[in-house]
Amino acid sequence: MHPFRRRIQVRLAIVGCGFVADYYMTTLVNHPELRVVGIHDRDDARGKAFGVFHGLRLYPSLDALLADPEVEMVLNLTNPSSHYAVSRAVLEAGKHVWSEKPLALDLEEARDLVALAQAKGLAIACAPATMLGEAATAMRKAIGAGRIGRVRLAYAEMEDSMVFREDYRKWRSRSGAPWPAEDEFATGCTLEHAGYYLTWLCAFFGPVAEMTAFAARLFDDKGTGQPPETIANDFSVACLRFRSGVVARLTCGLAAPVDRSLHIVGDEGILSISDGWNTRSPVFLRDRYGRATSRLPKLGKLLAVAERRLPFRQWSGRRLPLEGGEVVTPPYASRIDFARGPAALASAIRAGRAPAIDAAFSLHVTELSLVAQHAERHAMPYRPISSFEPAPVG
Template sequence: MTTIALVGTGFVADYYMTTLANHPGLTLGGVWDHDPARLAQFSAFHKVRAYTSLDECLADTNVSIIVNLTNPESHFELNRAALEAGRHVYCEKPLGMTFEEARQVVELAERKGLIVCGAPANGLSDAQRLTAQLIDGGRIGTPRLAYAEMEDGPVFKDNWREWRSRSGAKWPGLHEFEVGCTLEHAGYGLSWLVALFGPVGKGQAFSALTFPDKGPGTEAISMAADFSVGCLSFESGVTARLTCGLAAPRDRSLTIMGDEGTIVVRDLWDDRSPVHLSRFDAKRSLLQRLAGRFERQRGRVLPLRFIHGAPVRYPFAPSASKLSAFPSKIDFARGIAAMADAIEKGDVPFFSGRRALHLSELALALNDGIGAFEPKSRF
């Protein structure tokens, strides 16, 4: 049994509480937030202990892992304080607001013999496991090219001010517009890509603020980029394009093209997303053939989008019984559980240390739109 503490009880904390039930090896020692009202609301709703201060939380010797769910700007200082207190750290993305901050966190953990892991946990999903099995089994030959989409739709046109978590926390729209969608969301695509294809050797990053007017009440904040695109060259030989934005229609798919076929993962935010497989030597489905014939005869494209290939049946049972509600059907607590299990066995968690640093560096490069880059981090 591993005892954890949550620091930060905002919108995302409810996702962790929902999925904590999937992992009986984890027990919650308590929670803390700098906002007393928010802390009281969260702890009352979930019936969990609320620490009276951050110092009390970090001094709790029963706690092995501090789960850092604070705003990105607070990640570095809290990560450092938790490590100095002798606690392992599981941190929401990124580890710091600069590469140097993220590197300091990882190096401090190494010096102290502690583990620091980075979210998100969708890179450990059932869908990722199935996709990896298909690739390893040679079902599409050698992977060559991947398109990852992290488009969230024009949320600033939606009724985002009314969005609430289970315990009543507001969705932090103003902060997301200010810190940038790339730091918040690119990790969901990057975790999959790095898990499947390894480290990035070089890349090209571009970002832009495409919609500076996010509506009434947002005029006073300094807007970050709401669109980014990265072209990534992996050391394994795969080339990938990752887009991230708050304006284009919602699309969280991943398409992987190999010598012999294609895999399409419909939704990277779904723990058991439909996964489609098509091979170049296989006949297209009857519906696709009829649609193609119709388009050629009529000389126009049908208002439909077909996903090439047939859905693949999952050969294993679901790993999680409880998931967050759509659209975030991710087992958020799985990353913490995997970390705790690895620590207990004396292993190195997958998304820890230098790999977590690599993911943070990539997300920061995309967010800043730095142009051509070669990552400094390796694993």
């Protein structure tokens, strides 16, 4: 019998105690079935600070962590350049992996991780897990129930404004970790952010058959002193054609004002949310013209007139109910239940069923993100080599 099926709690270890690790610790309270038994960071001072703050055991090395039979799953929260090496070591040690995005910075390395996990009968999956949240679930159910008819188009935005002009050197996590500016700008906003909506779109509409992407570096200087050639593209737009026939456009950038909206356009209506970084962002149903569907018909017309005259867009309409209640999330920017991903993966393994976010799904999203981030490296249109078996919509 698999060890997950014998215990109520799943025992985790965290590798990488930087900025995002505090987001996971903040949201673990939502998932008492998970228990962190220890941590490790290659920066000993950072590991000690994190361990003291959260009252956690600090392993002296990655090897010591991996040798501990108490550890069943590892959360790989290292910087992206370390994802491949750390995840591979974890799999070789016979433990399951939940990785921060992306699986790896190279597609072949990501494929190697998936193949190794499959060969060893282990699970590996990759953040983000916002597609498991209440807003995404409400959207998916509305699509499956035919609330907007046949879906034709999706517009997804992940614009984060000029964060490099903010005072980011003062940003600290709960335990005092600095925001990793150099890593963020070297990795690129598309690899950091595209997955938040690619996971939703793939969950809704299945694998991508073809994509055309464009990317550019608009700002050479991010205030970090990094040479321009080491800074990744800070803008991308990708047009995706799903095997199901749906077409989507996704933009990611560090120039335009903050916009994390998603609009799903069907023959009979439109579904919209304003913030993909909010687990419980309100979901609105509008008519096929984008007008509010209300018991007060004149209200929709008034809002449409106002939208034409004022510099804002309204996405209000009939608000769809969200399941469940409030959950604990970080207080600012990312109102996301970060621990929901590893909790869902652990639950699926314990139950002997396929997880909603599995290795194949994570690999596909990683491939799409890599191509969008580095569009200049690929001939367009690009046809992904990865795929996954889509779950039924509804």
